Amino acid sequence: MNIRYFDHAATTKLNEEVLNEMLPYLKEEYGNPSSIYSIGRNNKKVLEDAREKVAKIFNADPKEIYFTGCGSESDNLAIKGVAYANRKKGNHIITSKIEHPAVLDTCKALEKEGFEVTYLNVDADGTIDLNELKKAITDKTILISIMFANNEIGTIEPIEEIGKIAKEHKIYFHTDAVQAVGNIDIDVNKLNIDLLSLSAHKFYGPKGVGALYVRKTVRFNKIMDGGHQERNKRAGTENVAGIVGLAKALEMAYEKLEENNKHLQELRDLYISEIEARVPYIKLNGHRTNRLPGNANISFKCIEGESLLLNLDLKGMCASSGSACTSGSLDPSHVLLAIGLSHAVAHGSLRVSFGLDNTKEDVEFLVNSLVEIVQRLRDMSPLYEDFINGDYVM
Numbered sequence: 001m002n003i004r005y006f007d008h009a010a011t012t013k014l015n016e017e018v019l020n021e022m023l024p025y026l027k028e029e030y031g032n033p034s035s036i037y038s039i040g041r042n043n044k045k046v047l048e049d050a051r052e053k054v055a056k057i058f059n060a061d062p063k064e065i066y067f068t069g070c071g072s073e074s075d076n077l078a079i080k081g082v083a084y085a086n087r088k089k090g091n092h093i094i095t096s097k098i099e100h101p102a103v104l105d106t107c108k109a110l111e112k113e114g115f116e117v118t119y120l121n122v123d124a125d126g127t128i129d130l131n132e133l134k135k136a137i138t139d140k141t142i143l144i145s146i147m148f149a150n151n152e153i154g155t156i157e158p159i160e161e162i163g164k165i166a167k168e169h170k171i172y173f174h175t176d177a178v179q180a181v182g183n184i185d186i187d188v189n190k191l192n193i194d195l196l197s198l199s200a201h202k203f204y205g206p207k208g209v210g211a212l213y214v215r216k217t218v219r220f221n222k223i224m225d226g227g228h229q230e231r232n233k234r235a236g237t238e239n240v241a242g243i244v245g246l247a248k249a250l251e252m253a254y255e256k257l258e259e260n261n262k263h264l265q266e267l268r269d270l271y272i273s274e275i276e277a278r279v280p281y282i283k284l285n286g287h288r289t290n291r292l293p294g295n296a297n298i299s300f301k302c303i304e305g306e307s308l309l310l311n312l313d314l315k316g317m318c319a320s321s322g323s324a325c326t327s328g329s330l331d332p333s334h335v336l337l338a339i340g341l342s343h344a345v346a347h348g349s350l351r352v353s354f355g356l357d358n359t360k361e362d363v364e365f366l367v368n369s370l371v372e373i374v375q376r377l378r379d380m381s382p383l384y385e386d387f388i389n390g391d392y393v394m
Protein backbone atom coordinates (compact mmCIF):
# COMPACT_ATOMS: atom_id res chain seq x y z
CA MET A 1 0.00 0.00 0.00
CA ASN A 2 1.11 3.52 -0.80
CA ILE A 3 1.92 5.22 2.53
CA ARG A 4 0.80 8.81 2.95
CA TYR A 5 2.78 10.32 5.78
CA PHE A 6 1.29 13.22 7.76
CA ASP A 7 3.38 12.99 10.93
CA HIS A 8 6.41 15.15 10.18
CA ALA A 9 6.29 16.68 13.66
CA ALA A 10 7.09 13.20 15.00
CA THR A 11 9.95 12.63 12.59
CA THR A 12 10.89 13.09 8.93
CA LYS A 13 12.36 10.85 6.27
CA LEU A 14 16.12 11.19 5.88
CA ASN A 15 16.83 13.23 2.75
CA GLU A 16 18.76 11.27 0.07
CA GLU A 17 21.35 14.04 -0.43
CA VAL A 18 21.90 14.19 3.31
CA LEU A 19 22.41 10.43 3.44
CA ASN A 20 24.97 10.63 0.63
CA GLU A 21 26.96 13.27 2.56
CA MET A 22 26.92 11.01 5.61
CA LEU A 23 27.90 7.72 3.98
CA PRO A 24 31.69 8.25 3.75
CA TYR A 25 31.78 8.81 7.53
CA LEU A 26 29.96 5.54 8.13
CA LYS A 27 32.28 3.65 5.79
CA GLU A 28 35.88 4.59 5.01
CA GLU A 29 36.22 7.81 7.07
CA TYR A 30 35.67 6.14 10.43
CA GLY A 31 38.47 7.78 12.43
CA ASN A 32 37.87 9.10 15.92
CA PRO A 33 38.05 12.94 15.82
CA SER A 34 40.14 12.87 19.01
CA SER A 35 42.87 10.69 17.43
CA ILE A 36 46.03 12.29 16.12
CA TYR A 37 46.54 10.23 12.92
CA SER A 38 45.18 11.53 9.65
CA ILE A 39 41.75 9.83 9.48
CA GLY A 40 41.09 11.10 12.99
CA ARG A 41 42.35 14.61 12.28
CA ASN A 42 40.33 14.76 9.08
CA ASN A 43 37.19 13.96 10.99
CA LYS A 44 37.99 16.66 13.53
CA LYS A 45 38.07 19.11 10.64
CA VAL A 46 34.78 17.76 9.27
CA LEU A 47 33.24 18.23 12.70
CA GLU A 48 34.43 21.83 12.93
CA ASP A 49 33.16 22.56 9.40
CA ALA A 50 29.73 21.27 10.44
CA ARG A 51 29.83 23.43 13.57
CA GLU A 52 30.58 26.47 11.43
CA LYS A 53 27.68 25.72 9.09
CA VAL A 54 25.25 25.32 11.98
CA ALA A 55 26.47 28.51 13.68
CA LYS A 56 26.05 30.51 10.46
CA ILE A 57 22.37 29.59 10.16
CA PHE A 58 21.62 31.12 13.59
CA ASN A 59 24.06 34.06 13.36
CA ALA A 60 26.11 32.47 16.15
CA ASP A 61 29.79 31.77 16.69
CA PRO A 62 30.94 28.17 16.01
CA LYS A 63 32.27 28.03 19.60
CA GLU A 64 28.68 28.44 20.76
CA ILE A 65 27.46 25.19 19.13
CA TYR A 66 27.56 21.89 21.06
CA PHE A 67 26.56 18.64 19.38
CA THR A 68 24.41 16.23 21.40
CA GLY A 69 22.56 12.95 20.93
CA CYS A 70 19.03 14.38 20.43
CA GLY A 71 16.68 17.26 21.19
CA SER A 72 15.86 15.80 24.61
CA GLU A 73 19.53 15.77 25.56
CA SER A 74 19.93 19.38 24.40
CA ASP A 75 17.00 20.41 26.62
CA ASN A 76 18.44 18.52 29.60
CA LEU A 77 21.91 19.99 29.09
CA ALA A 78 20.53 23.52 28.74
CA ILE A 79 18.26 23.47 31.77
CA LYS A 80 20.25 21.33 34.19
CA GLY A 81 23.51 22.83 32.94
CA VAL A 82 22.36 26.37 33.75
CA ALA A 83 20.61 25.34 36.98
CA TYR A 84 23.67 23.62 38.47
CA ALA A 85 26.14 26.30 37.41
CA ASN A 86 24.07 29.18 38.78
CA ARG A 87 22.69 27.65 41.94
CA LYS A 88 24.42 30.17 44.17
CA LYS A 89 22.77 33.01 42.27
CA GLY A 90 19.25 31.59 42.49
CA ASN A 91 17.08 28.50 42.34
CA HIS A 92 14.08 29.71 40.36
CA ILE A 93 13.20 28.66 36.80
CA ILE A 94 10.26 29.83 34.69
CA THR A 95 8.77 27.64 31.98
CA SER A 96 5.30 27.00 30.53
CA LYS A 97 2.63 24.34 31.00
CA ILE A 98 2.79 23.27 27.35
CA GLU A 99 6.46 22.35 27.04
CA HIS A 100 7.64 19.01 25.69
CA PRO A 101 8.35 16.40 28.40
CA ALA A 102 12.07 16.90 27.71
CA VAL A 103 11.66 20.29 29.39
CA LEU A 104 8.79 19.60 31.81
CA ASP A 105 10.29 16.42 33.26
CA THR A 106 13.72 18.03 33.53
CA CYS A 107 12.14 20.86 35.54
CA LYS A 108 10.26 18.37 37.71
CA ALA A 109 13.52 16.51 38.39
CA LEU A 110 15.14 19.80 39.43
CA GLU A 111 12.22 20.55 41.78
CA LYS A 112 13.12 17.36 43.65
CA GLU A 113 16.62 18.80 44.11
CA GLY A 114 15.35 22.02 45.68
CA PHE A 115 14.81 24.22 42.62
CA GLU A 116 11.56 26.15 42.30
CA VAL A 117 9.74 26.18 39.00
CA THR A 118 6.91 28.42 37.78
CA TYR A 119 4.82 26.86 35.01
CA LEU A 120 3.16 29.68 33.06
CA ASN A 121 -0.39 29.34 31.75
CA VAL A 122 -1.25 29.78 28.09
CA ASP A 123 -4.37 31.30 26.51
CA ALA A 124 -6.88 29.41 24.35
CA ASP A 125 -4.50 29.65 21.37
CA GLY A 126 -1.58 28.29 23.36
CA THR A 127 0.32 31.58 23.72
CA ILE A 128 1.98 32.58 27.01
CA ASP A 129 1.04 35.88 28.69
CA LEU A 130 4.02 38.26 28.81
CA ASN A 131 2.62 40.06 31.86
CA GLU A 132 2.35 36.78 33.74
CA LEU A 133 5.96 36.10 32.76
CA LYS A 134 7.11 39.50 34.08
CA LYS A 135 5.19 38.99 37.33
CA ALA A 136 6.74 35.54 37.83
CA ILE A 137 10.31 36.91 37.80
CA THR A 138 11.98 37.15 41.21
CA ASP A 139 15.53 37.97 42.28
CA LYS A 140 16.12 34.20 42.42
CA THR A 141 15.16 33.58 38.78
CA ILE A 142 18.11 32.21 36.80
CA LEU A 143 16.44 30.79 33.69
CA ILE A 144 13.39 31.24 31.46
CA SER A 145 12.73 28.24 29.23
CA ILE A 146 9.90 28.69 26.72
CA MET A 147 9.51 26.62 23.57
CA PHE A 148 9.73 28.37 20.20
CA ALA A 149 6.76 26.52 18.72
CA ASN A 150 4.54 23.86 20.21
CA ASN A 151 4.86 20.31 18.90
CA GLU A 152 1.18 19.44 19.29
CA ILE A 153 -0.76 22.55 18.32
CA GLY A 154 1.91 24.43 16.34
CA THR A 155 1.48 27.78 18.09
CA ILE A 156 4.55 30.03 17.86
CA GLU A 157 5.45 31.81 21.11
CA PRO A 158 6.45 35.53 21.31
CA ILE A 159 10.15 34.69 21.40
CA GLU A 160 11.54 38.15 20.64
CA GLU A 161 9.50 39.72 23.47
CA ILE A 162 10.51 36.96 25.90
CA GLY A 163 14.15 37.51 24.91
CA LYS A 164 13.83 41.22 25.65
CA ILE A 165 12.28 40.62 29.07
CA ALA A 166 14.97 38.06 29.96
CA LYS A 167 17.75 40.42 28.86
CA GLU A 168 16.31 43.37 30.82
CA HIS A 169 16.27 41.22 33.96
CA LYS A 170 19.68 39.61 33.24
CA ILE A 171 18.12 36.14 33.21
CA TYR A 172 19.23 33.44 30.78
CA PHE A 173 16.68 32.55 28.09
CA HIS A 174 16.53 29.00 26.70
CA THR A 175 14.17 27.99 23.92
CA ASP A 176 13.32 24.45 22.85
CA ALA A 177 13.29 25.10 19.11
CA VAL A 178 13.07 21.45 18.08
CA GLN A 179 9.89 22.06 16.07
CA ALA A 180 10.83 25.52 14.85
CA VAL A 181 14.26 24.85 13.39
CA GLY A 182 13.95 24.21 9.67
CA ASN A 183 10.62 26.06 9.58
CA ILE A 184 11.41 29.51 11.00
CA ASP A 185 14.27 31.92 10.36
CA ILE A 186 16.12 32.26 13.70
CA ASP A 187 18.76 34.85 14.59
CA VAL A 188 19.80 34.21 18.19
CA ASN A 189 21.17 37.76 18.58
CA LYS A 190 18.15 39.55 17.20
CA LEU A 191 15.88 37.41 19.38
CA ASN A 192 18.10 37.57 22.52
CA ILE A 193 18.18 33.80 22.82
CA ASP A 194 20.92 32.49 25.14
CA LEU A 195 20.39 28.75 24.66
CA LEU A 196 18.56 26.94 21.84
CA SER A 197 17.86 23.21 21.38
CA LEU A 198 17.41 21.47 18.05
CA SER A 199 17.16 17.93 16.68
CA ALA A 200 18.18 16.79 13.18
CA HIS A 201 15.42 14.23 12.57
CA LYS A 202 12.76 16.96 12.55
CA PHE A 203 14.19 18.56 9.39
CA TYR A 204 15.04 15.57 7.16
CA GLY A 205 18.30 14.82 8.94
CA PRO A 206 19.25 11.61 10.78
CA LYS A 207 17.83 10.46 14.10
CA GLY A 208 20.03 10.40 17.21
CA VAL A 209 21.80 13.72 16.75
CA GLY A 210 20.99 17.17 18.06
CA ALA A 211 22.68 20.42 18.94
CA LEU A 212 22.57 23.07 21.62
CA TYR A 213 23.47 26.70 21.01
CA VAL A 214 24.85 28.37 24.14
CA ARG A 215 25.81 32.06 24.13
CA LYS A 216 29.46 32.54 25.13
CA THR A 217 28.53 34.54 28.22
CA VAL A 218 26.32 31.79 29.70
CA ARG A 219 27.66 29.83 32.65
CA PHE A 220 26.64 26.19 32.36
CA ASN A 221 27.89 22.83 33.62
CA LYS A 222 28.25 19.55 31.81
CA ILE A 223 25.72 16.96 32.95
CA MET A 224 27.52 13.79 31.87
CA ASP A 225 30.95 12.66 33.06
CA GLY A 226 33.54 11.14 30.76
CA GLY A 227 35.69 12.39 27.89
CA HIS A 228 36.49 16.00 27.13
CA GLN A 229 34.66 16.25 23.82
CA GLU A 230 32.63 19.33 22.88
CA ARG A 231 34.92 21.63 24.85
CA ASN A 232 34.38 19.47 27.92
CA LYS A 233 30.60 20.04 27.96
CA ARG A 234 29.41 16.78 26.40
CA ALA A 235 31.35 13.56 26.92
CA GLY A 236 31.26 10.85 24.26
CA THR A 237 32.88 10.16 20.89
CA GLU A 238 31.17 12.40 18.39
CA ASN A 239 28.62 10.98 15.94
CA VAL A 240 30.54 12.34 12.96
CA ALA A 241 28.20 10.97 10.25
CA GLY A 242 25.16 12.21 12.17
CA ILE A 243 26.67 15.66 12.69
CA VAL A 244 27.57 15.93 9.00
CA GLY A 245 23.94 14.97 8.23
CA LEU A 246 22.58 17.50 10.71
CA ALA A 247 24.59 20.35 9.17
CA LYS A 248 23.68 19.37 5.60
CA ALA A 249 19.95 18.99 6.40
CA LEU A 250 19.96 22.34 8.19
CA GLU A 251 21.62 24.10 5.25
CA MET A 252 19.14 22.56 2.84
CA ALA A 253 16.16 23.57 5.00
CA TYR A 254 17.27 27.20 5.13
CA GLU A 255 18.28 27.40 1.46
CA LYS A 256 14.65 26.95 0.46
CA LEU A 257 12.88 28.15 3.58
CA GLU A 258 10.41 30.48 1.89
CA GLU A 259 9.54 28.12 -0.93
CA ASN A 260 9.12 25.17 1.47
CA ASN A 261 6.97 27.16 3.87
CA LYS A 262 4.72 28.36 1.08
CA HIS A 263 4.12 24.75 0.05
CA LEU A 264 3.45 23.57 3.62
CA GLN A 265 1.14 26.50 4.38
CA GLU A 266 -0.89 25.84 1.25
CA LEU A 267 -1.41 22.22 2.24
CA ARG A 268 -2.20 23.12 5.85
CA ASP A 269 -4.68 25.85 4.92
CA LEU A 270 -6.36 23.65 2.32
CA TYR A 271 -6.76 20.87 4.88
CA ILE A 272 -8.15 23.19 7.57
CA SER A 273 -10.60 24.95 5.25
CA GLU A 274 -11.82 21.66 3.74
CA ILE A 275 -12.37 20.03 7.13
CA GLU A 276 -14.10 23.14 8.45
CA ALA A 277 -16.39 23.19 5.41
CA ARG A 278 -17.20 19.51 5.33
CA VAL A 279 -17.17 18.17 8.91
CA PRO A 280 -19.48 19.62 11.58
CA TYR A 281 -18.61 19.90 15.29
CA ILE A 282 -14.89 20.32 15.02
CA LYS A 283 -12.43 22.77 16.58
CA LEU A 284 -9.08 23.96 15.28
CA ASN A 285 -6.55 23.87 18.13
CA GLY A 286 -3.69 26.36 18.34
CA HIS A 287 -3.36 29.83 16.86
CA ARG A 288 -5.13 30.15 13.51
CA THR A 289 -2.32 32.01 11.74
CA ASN A 290 0.67 32.25 14.07
CA ARG A 291 1.44 28.54 13.83
CA LEU A 292 4.00 26.22 12.27
CA PRO A 293 3.54 26.06 8.50
CA GLY A 294 2.81 22.33 8.36
CA ASN A 295 0.80 21.87 11.57
CA ALA A 296 -2.97 21.39 11.83
CA ASN A 297 -4.48 20.06 15.06
CA ILE A 298 -8.24 19.55 15.01
CA SER A 299 -10.62 18.11 17.61
CA PHE A 300 -13.49 16.05 16.22
CA LYS A 301 -16.28 16.01 18.81
CA CYS A 302 -17.75 12.63 19.86
CA ILE A 303 -14.80 10.78 18.32
CA GLU A 304 -11.80 9.05 19.88
CA GLY A 305 -8.51 10.19 18.35
CA GLU A 306 -7.21 6.64 18.59
CA SER A 307 -10.09 5.35 16.44
CA LEU A 308 -9.28 7.99 13.84
CA LEU A 309 -5.63 6.94 13.83
CA LEU A 310 -6.46 3.27 13.41
CA ASN A 311 -8.92 3.97 10.60
CA LEU A 312 -6.42 6.22 8.84
CA ASP A 313 -3.75 3.56 9.26
CA LEU A 314 -6.00 1.02 7.50
CA LYS A 315 -5.96 3.38 4.53
CA GLY A 316 -2.17 3.80 4.68
CA MET A 317 -2.10 7.17 6.41
CA CYS A 318 0.08 8.21 9.36
CA ALA A 319 -0.91 11.01 11.75
CA SER A 320 -0.91 11.55 15.49
CA SER A 321 -3.61 11.83 18.12
CA GLY A 322 -3.95 14.48 20.79
CA SER A 323 -4.15 12.00 23.61
CA ALA A 324 -1.28 10.21 25.23
CA CYS A 325 -2.97 6.80 24.83
CA THR A 326 -0.17 5.56 22.59
CA SER A 327 2.32 6.11 25.37
CA GLY A 328 0.37 3.78 27.64
CA SER A 329 -1.61 6.44 29.48
CA LEU A 330 -5.24 7.37 29.07
CA ASP A 331 -4.61 10.95 30.14
CA PRO A 332 -5.36 13.52 27.46
CA SER A 333 -2.53 15.72 26.31
CA HIS A 334 -1.33 18.31 28.86
CA VAL A 335 -1.13 20.83 26.00
CA LEU A 336 -4.78 20.43 24.99
CA LEU A 337 -5.90 20.67 28.61
CA ALA A 338 -3.77 23.79 29.09
CA ILE A 339 -5.57 25.56 26.21
CA GLY A 340 -8.85 24.81 27.95
CA LEU A 341 -10.23 21.74 26.16
CA SER A 342 -12.36 19.33 28.17
CA HIS A 343 -11.06 15.76 28.48
CA ALA A 344 -13.73 14.58 26.03
CA VAL A 345 -12.84 17.11 23.32
CA ALA A 346 -9.10 16.61 23.85
CA HIS A 347 -9.55 12.86 23.32
CA GLY A 348 -10.93 13.49 19.84
CA SER A 349 -7.93 15.43 18.56
CA LEU A 350 -5.89 14.66 15.50
CA ARG A 351 -2.52 16.27 14.73
CA VAL A 352 -1.65 16.34 11.07
CA SER A 353 1.82 17.64 10.21
CA PHE A 354 2.57 18.07 6.53
CA GLY A 355 5.98 17.64 4.94
CA LEU A 356 7.76 18.56 1.74
CA ASP A 357 6.78 15.37 -0.11
CA ASN A 358 3.05 15.82 0.54
CA THR A 359 0.84 17.01 -2.31
CA LYS A 360 -2.59 18.59 -2.69
CA GLU A 361 -3.79 15.21 -3.86
CA ASP A 362 -2.64 13.74 -0.51
CA VAL A 363 -4.67 16.40 1.29
CA GLU A 364 -7.77 15.59 -0.77
CA PHE A 365 -7.36 11.89 -0.03
CA LEU A 366 -6.95 12.63 3.69
CA VAL A 367 -9.95 14.96 3.84
CA ASN A 368 -12.22 12.60 1.86
CA SER A 369 -11.18 9.73 4.13
CA LEU A 370 -11.77 11.75 7.30
CA VAL A 371 -15.21 12.90 6.16
CA GLU A 372 -16.19 9.27 5.68
CA ILE A 373 -14.49 7.90 8.84
CA VAL A 374 -15.85 10.63 11.14
CA GLN A 375 -19.39 10.14 9.85
CA ARG A 376 -19.17 6.36 10.26
CA LEU A 377 -17.76 6.58 13.80
CA ARG A 378 -20.37 9.15 14.82
CA ASP A 379 -23.19 7.04 13.34
CA MET A 380 -22.04 4.20 15.61
CA SER A 381 -21.83 6.40 18.70
CA PRO A 382 -24.79 6.70 21.13
CA LEU A 383 -22.97 9.73 22.55
CA TYR A 384 -23.27 11.54 19.24
CA GLU A 385 -27.05 11.12 19.17
CA ASP A 386 -27.29 12.62 22.67
CA PHE A 387 -24.92 15.41 21.63
CA ILE A 388 -27.04 16.28 18.58
CA ASN A 389 -30.19 16.25 20.72
CA GLY A 390 -28.55 18.57 23.23
CA ASP A 391 -28.60 15.94 26.00
CA TYR A 392 -24.82 15.76 26.13
CA VAL A 393 -22.60 18.82 26.31
CA MET A 394 -18.90 18.62 25.48
Ligand code: PLP
Pocket: 009, 010, 070, 071, 072, 073, 075, 100, 102, 147, 149, 150, 151, 176, 177, 178, 179, 199, 200, 210
Ligand atom coordinates in the same frame (compact mmCIF):
# COMPACT_ATOMS: atom_id res chain seq x y z
N1 PLP B 1 11.16 19.16 22.06
C1 PLP B 1 10.14 19.19 21.20
C2 PLP B 1 9.30 20.41 21.09
C3 PLP B 1 9.86 18.07 20.41
O1 PLP B 1 8.84 18.09 19.55
C4 PLP B 1 10.69 16.92 20.54
C5 PLP B 1 10.40 15.69 19.78
O2 PLP B 1 9.27 15.40 19.45
C6 PLP B 1 11.75 16.96 21.46
C7 PLP B 1 11.95 18.09 22.20
C8 PLP B 1 12.66 15.79 21.64
O3 PLP B 1 13.50 15.62 20.53
P1 PLP B 1 14.27 14.22 20.31
O4 PLP B 1 13.26 13.26 19.79
O5 PLP B 1 15.34 14.52 19.31
O6 PLP B 1 14.82 13.83 21.63
